[in-house]
Amino acid sequence: MRDVPSQGQAFVADARPGVPAIDIQGVGKTFATDPVGTAPVLGSIDLSIRDNEFVVLLGRSGCGKTTLLNIVAGLEAPTSGQVLVAGRPVTGPGGGKGMVFQQNALFPWLTARANVMFAAENRGLGRGEATLLASDLLRLVGLEGVDAKYPAELSGGMQQRVAIARALALDPAILLMDEPFGALDEITRNEMQDELLRVWQARQKTVLFVTHSIWEALMLADRVVVLASRPGRIVLEQEISALRPRSRSSLPLVALHEAIWEALRER
Amino acid sequence: MTGAVDRHAGTIGVVAFVLIWELAARLVWRDPGVLPAPTQALAEAWTVLTWDVLLGHVGISLFRILAGFSIAAVLGMALGLACGWFRGLSLALRPLVELLRPIPPLAWIPIAIVWFGLGEPSKIFVIALGAFFPIFTNAYRGITMVSPVLFRAARTMDVDGLRLLWRVAVPAAMPDMATGLRVGFGLSFGILVAAELIAAERGMGHLIMEARQLGHLGVSIFGILLIGVVSMLADHQLGAAIRRTVGRWARV
Amino acid sequence: MGRRLHHWLPLLVPTLVFVVLLGSWEWAVAQGWLRRLLFPPPTKLFASAVELARDGVPLGKTLLDHLLITIARIFGGFAAAVALAIPLGLVIGASPFLDRMMAPIVGFCRSVATLSLLPLALVWFGIGEASKIFLIGYGCFWVMLSNVIAAMRLVDPVLLRAARTMDTKPLRTFTHVVLPAALPRIAAGARIALGVGFMVIVGAEMIGTTMGLGALIMEARTFYRTDVTMVGMVTIGLLGLAISLSLSQLERRLMPWMPAHSGAGP
Ligand SMILES: Nc1ncnc2c1ncn2[C@@H]1O[C@H](COP(=O)(O)OP(=O)(O)O)[C@@H](O)[C@H]1O
Numbered sequence: 001m002r003d004v005p006s007q008g009q010a011f012v013a014d015a016r017p018g019v020p021a022i023d024i025q026g027v028g029k030t031f032a033t034d035p036v037g038t039a040p041v042l043g044s045i046d047l048s049i050r051d052n053e054f055v056v057l058l059g060r061s062g063c064g065k066t067t068l069l070n071i072v073a074g075l076e077a078p079t080s081g082q083v084l085v086a087g088r089p090v091t092g093p094g095g096g097k098g099m100v101f102q103q104n105a106l107f108p109w110l111t112a113r114a115n116v117m118f119a120a121e122n123r124g125l126g127r128g129e130a131t132l133l134a135s136d137l138l139r140l141v142g143l144e145g146v147d148a149k150y151p152a153e154l155s156g157g158m159q160q161r162v163a164i165a166r167a168l169a170l171d172p173a174i175l176l177m178d179e180p181f182g183a184l185d186e187i188t189r190n191e192m193q194d195e196l197l198r199v200w201q202a203r204q205k206t207v208l209f210v211t212h213s214i215w216e217a218l219m220l221a222d223r224v225v226v227l228a229s230r231p232g233r234i235v236l237e238q239e240i241s242a243l244r245p246r247s248r249s250s251l252p253l254v255a256l257h258e259a260i261w262e263a264l265r266e267r
Numbered sequence: 268m269t270g271a272v273d274r275h276a277g278t279i280g281v282v283a284f285v286l287i288w289e290l291a292a293r294l295v296w297r298d299p300g301v302l303p304a305p306t307q308a309l310a311e312a313w314t315v316l317t318w319d320v321l322l323g324h325v326g327i328s329l330f331r332i333l334a335g336f337s338i339a340a341v342l343g344m345a346l347g348l349a350c351g352w353f354r355g356l357s358l359a360l361r362p363l364v365e366l367l368r369p370i371p372p373l374a375w376i377p378i379a380i381v382w383f384g385l386g387e388p389s390k391i392f393v394i395a396l397g398a399f400f401p402i403f404t405n406a407y408r409g410i411t412m413v414s415p416v417l418f419r420a421a422r423t424m425d426v427d428g429l430r431l432l433w434r435v436a437v438p439a440a441m442p443d444m445a446t447g448l449r450v451g452f453g454l455s456f457g458i459l460v461a462a463e464l465i466a467a468e469r470g471m472g473h474l475i476m477e478a479r480q481l482g483h484l485g486v487s488i489f490g491i492l493l494i495g496v497v498s499m500l501a502d503h504q505l506g507a508a509i510r511r512t513v514g515r516w517a518r519v
Numbered sequence: 520m521g522r523r524l525h526h527w528l529p530l531l532v533p534t535l536v537f538v539v540l541l542g543s544w545e546w547a548v549a550q551g552w553l554r555r556l557l558f559p560p561p562t563k564l565f566a567s568a569v570e571l572a573r574d575g576v577p578l579g580k581t582l583l584d585h586l587l588i589t590i591a592r593i594f595g596g597f598a599a600a601v602a603l604a605i606p607l608g609l610v611i612g613a614s615p616f617l618d619r620m621m622a623p624i625v626g627f628c629r630s631v632a633t634l635s636l637l638p639l640a641l642v643w644f645g646i647g648e649a650s651k652i653f654l655i656g657y658g659c660f661w662v663m664l665s666n667v668i669a670a671m672r673l674v675d676p677v678l679l680r681a682a683r684t685m686d687t688k689p690l691r692t693f694t695h696v697v698l699p700a701a702l703p704r705i706a707a708g709a710r711i712a713l714g715v716g717f718m719v720i721v722g723a724e725m726i727g728t729t730m731g732l733g734a735l736i737m738e739a740r741t742f743y744r745t746d747v748t749m750v751g752m753v754t755i756g757l758l759g760l761a762i763s764l765s766l767s768q769l770e771r772r773l774m775p776w777m778p779a780h781s782g783a784g785p
């Protein structure tokens with residue numbers, strides 16, 4: 001194992017016992033362009049996420065999942081309430097919060113390795129170190145021999161693997177993922193879920209993962225949080241204790257699927 | 268307040284531009300023979316030109332453009348579509364077009380004069396030639412890029428042969444053709460002026476050139492702005508027409 | 520056999536068409552169906568090209584002299600326009616307010632027919648080189664400027680968001696994200712601008728000079744040398760083609776991540 005800089009150098013101060021990794025406190029959001037009188041995109045969301053917890057936000061399109069994730073990322077400001085990360089209010093993006101986007105957000109002019117290096121260099125690593133780290137991370141996400149390829153030369157699944165490697169290169173304590181596998185076919189998607197769990201177990205992170213697929217939530221989450229829209233609100237929180245790897249045919253999960261489906265259908 | 272400034276940013280820009288020009292001309296250059304202020308140019312045009320004369324110049328210029336552009340539009344679209352549909356024709360014709368394309372349209376002026384004389388046909392020829400290439404290329408590209416799925420769908424509905432061309436391929440190529448028409452139209456204005464600068468007794472290009480020889484630089488500037496305005500308005504009309512038709516189902 | 524023919528057809532047919540066309544042109548002139556003065560036949564054009572390249576007609580300047588002058592003028596105006604338009608466009612494009620403020624002016628100045636400025640150029644810069652470079656520069660500048668502004672405005676916002684989530688410093692975001700993301704459109708703008716330069720040069724050289732391909736093309740007419748005009752046209756067409764091809768090469772080098780460009784001429 002090469003000397004890969006790890007948790008100790010993360011931007012976010014090491015976890016303090018009792019302080020949640022992410023604490024969403026009464027977050028509401030209304031867009032300036034919303035017509036007066038419409039319900040806010042986000043009502044008042046309260047959600048507390050433990051260190052190294054894998055939380056999945058689930059809801060139908062347009063219910064405000066991306067908006068909430070962007071607020072946690074610091075890409076957007078809430079209209080009311082606040083988000084604390086490791087006990088400190090979020091004022092902007094970065095600072096140990098890695099993000100993987102739904103669309104391909106790789107820099108098309110950089111090779112796979114250079115994309116990952118971009119993130120590594122941003123936190124002060126030299127070229128040599130960044131190159132080594134990038135190669136290691138690409139291998140970690142299951143990519144071999146594509147270091148010198150441009151994003152356009154990679155399949156959708158490979159692109160998202162690079163995006164995950166790039167987010168990991170920041171060595172963030174928190175990983176925010178906005179429907180990262182939404183554009184993939186189901187087979188690739190299932191593979192990517194397994195890979196993600198493997199990576200998550202190898203590099204302990206707090207993950208906030210957005211999806212609109214109930215099965216994806218069930219396969220991945222320590223806890224599923226179901227959102228309903230206008231106003232965006234939490235209608236169900238469900239801990240999932242089943243051991244991983246999980247099977248879709250396990251009866252408890254099938255029962256949970258039914259329960260979540262009911263929660264989503266209400267309204 | 269900030270909102271109002273933001274909304275009228277374009278107006279502010281234009282007013283600032285005119286003001287700076289006016290002040291620079293009156294306070295810095297102070298020589299209307301070199302740089303007339305906008306107000307001076309307008310005043311000079313007002314005294315030198317009459318409405319009849321002005322409308323005559325604009326009218327003949329527009330006639331030349333419309334004539335040349337129409338020829339180019341008909342020929343360009345017809346040949347472009349035909350080349351895209353019939354592979355054999357494309358093999359024979361496209362290399363010729365690609366050979367002629369790099370020759371700037373203005374370089375045809377002397378030839379046009381030799382072939383067609385100094386009258387209207389030579390100017391219309393040069394304008395048509397310049398507008399032809401973008402129209403042709405876009406029509407060709409449009410029809411060759413039509414998604415094969417559309418053709419397959421049409422075939423399952425028993426649409427075939429020329430009907431397939433007319434009912435599926437041509438409409439599907441329309442957004443690209445619209446782009447070609449717009450580019451070609453813009454080009455024809457640029458070419459017109461050149462053609463009129465060199466050999467014409469009337470027209471906006473001639474007006475500009477003649478005014479300078481008579482020492483009315485203000486009238487020249489007026490003419491330059493006039494061509495800009497007319498070309499902008501005409502382009503606007505064409506754009507609106509395209510948005511009203513093709514634009515209702517495609518992004519153009 | 521069938522496959523081999525299929526492979527050669529795209530080369531064979533155009534060559535055949537070309538040969539047949541030139542042949543019938545030659546033949547029609549020989550038969551007296553086309554007038555020699557109006558349609559100098561291919562053999563005559565070839566002879567004139569050789570004459571022009573060696574001795575220079577009608578004024579003793581060879582084809583190369585004209586060619587070099589024209590190239591110098593185009594590049595002078597083009598380079599000046601690009602050097603001005605890129606920084607200005609980057610600044611305007613970086614600010615939505617500036618963009619909206621400048622949009623009508625840029626749009627209008629683009630609409631102004633460049634060659635209509637010829638009288639102004641003559642008054643301001645005389646009939647020398649400066650006025651030609653001014654005209655070419657003007658035409659290239661506004662096209663370039665509007666393309667640089669558009670390139671900035673059309674940078675994919677998700678890339679900027681990604682950069683922000685990676686703690687990228689503002690200067691690094693500009694040099695490593697905004698610039699490369701805008702580069703393809705900037706390059707496309709340069710290509711269009713060069714096309715405009717080619718269009719303007721011929722007009723600019725038609726007045727007040729006897730040097731340059733445009734002047735050669737125009738002057739030849741007063742000597743009833745349609746053949747020389749045609750040789751000049753072919754030369755400037757080849758020049759345009761050569762520049763367009765080398766531009767494609769350059770773009771490939773600068774932007775290896777882009778899919779191959781089809782080299783359409785200016
Ligand atoms: N920048 C914005 N301006 C105005 N409305 C927005 C904006 N972003 C999202 N919305 C609206 O907020 C709602 C939630 O959007 P989003 O968070 O993207 O939903 P999701 O990610 O769950 O599909 C939608 O109705 C959308 O139209």
Ligand SMILES: [Mg+2]
Pocket residue numbers: 065066067178179
């Ligand atoms: Mg979303």
